[in-house]
Amino acid sequence: xxxxxxxxxxxxxxxxxxxxxxxxxxxxxxxxxxxxxxxxxxxxxxxxxxxxxxxxxxxxxxxxxxxxxxxxxxxxxxxxxxxxxxxxxxxxxxxxxxxxxxxxxxxxxxxxxxxxxxxxxxxxxxxxxxxxxxxxxxxxxxxxxxxxxxxxxxxxxxxxxxxxxxxxxxxxxxxxxxxxxxxxxxxxxxxxxxxxxxxxxxxxxxxxxxxxxxxxxxxxxxxxxxxxxxxxxxxxxxxxxxxxxxxxxxxxxxxxxxxxxxxxxxxxxxxxxxxxxxxxxxxxxxxxxxxxxxxxxxxxxxxxxxxxxxxxxxxxxxxxxx
Numbered sequence: 325x326x327x328x329x330x331x332x333x334x335x336x337x338x339x340x341x342x343x344x345x346x347x348x349x350x351x352x353x354x355x356x357x358x359x360x361x362x363x364x365x366x367x368x369x370x371x372x373x374x375x376x377x378x379x380x381x382x383x384x385x386x387x388x389x390x391x392x393x394x395x396x397x398x399x400x401x402x403x404x405x406x407x408x409x410x411x412x413x414x415x416x417x418x419x420x421x422x423x424x425x426x427x428x429x430x431x432x433x434x435x436x437x438x439x440x441x442x443x444x445x446x447x448x449x450x451x452x453x454x455x456x457x458x459x460x461x462x463x464x465x466x467x468x469x470x471x472x473x474x475x476x477x478x479x480x481x482x483x484x485x486x487x488x489x490x491x492x493x494x495x496x497x498x499x500x501x502x503x504x505x506x507x508x509x510x511x512x513x514x515x516x517x518x519x520x521x522x523x524x525x526x527x528x529x530x531x532x533x534x535x536x537x538x539x540x541x542x543x544x545x546x547x548x549x550x551x552x553x554x555x556x557x558x559x560x561x562x563x564x565x566x567x568x569x570x571x572x573x574x575x576x577x578x579x580x581x582x583x584x585x586x587x588x589x590x591x592x593x594x595x596x597x598x599x600x601x602x603x604x605x606x607x608x609x610x611x612x613x614x615x616x617x618x619x620x621x622x623x624x625x626x627x628x629x630x631x632x633x634x635x636x637x638x639x640x641x642x643x644x645x646x
Contacts, residue, residue, distance in 0.1 A: 451487070452484055454495075467511065473511070475513065484525040496577075516538045521539075527581055547577075585610055
């Protein structure tokens with residue numbers, strides 16, 4: 325027991341002198357043949373752990389390799405028995421591993437316009453400023469490229485290029501840009517008014533495919549004349565140029581609304597002298613939309629009898645032509 329302790333280099337407390345416990349150099353350089361002869365009991369190992377598996381195989385084959393370790397070594401413990409040791413995986417490898425937070429999405433989730441675009445829905449929910457126009461036109465072109473036969477659903481809740489109080493928020497060309505893009509598409513465009521469709525937004529609502537223009541029951545539509553932007557310190561000649569451009573845009577807007585609503589330009593120009601508000605019923609009468617959307621109408625229309633059945637129930641018979 326004493327010689328084993330001296331060989332392992334463990335200090336032992338002794339009350340007697342050092343001469344009573346002699347320790348020769350041969351005992352300090354003792355071998356571990358007795359230890360190697362006996363079997364070392366190993367704890368249960370994870371077979372999928374390469375480091376512990378390698379360490380266990382080395383301990384079973386030659387335990388002196390693990391026991392005769394240099395005391396002042398710069399090498400981390402037991403790593404020198406590997407040909408090419410790796411301390412740990414890089415963060416990117418940990419990120420890609422299946423066992424690391426596998427319920428976290430692999431990539432950032434798509435934004436809401438992208439999700440709507442997957443359902444062929446384009447939503448205009450802001451005034452027609454350049455950023456909105458750029459996105460809407462790009463979405464329309466992309467949906468036509470994806471499938472030129474499937475319809476596109478355009479939901480509109482916008483005050484157009486001017487707010488409800490008439491303040492200008494965007495150039496009139498923004499509304500005309502979306503309108504021209506709609507007219508160039510091969511797809512049917514089903515327009516749905518939700519909330520408000522004012523000015524150029526009302527034009528976009530009316531420019532949908534005939535028979536496929538809708539409004540929610542409590543949404544509003546309104547047409548009004550374009551306004552001259554704030555002149556500020558603009559020279560008088562520039563104010564006249566701006567005013568002429570606004571007149572041209574007004575006449576173009578009147579012409580397009582008359583074209584898509586079925587009214588004459590004189591009628592549209594007359595009602596546009598002041599802001600002309602329309603609820604869903606009035607917008608349908610004016611020709612802006614074709615149908616009003618409300619929950620349950622499909623079942624009621626399906627249960628409604630056809631005109632022939634109504635005539636038959638009333639006892640009216642259709643006479644064949646002589």
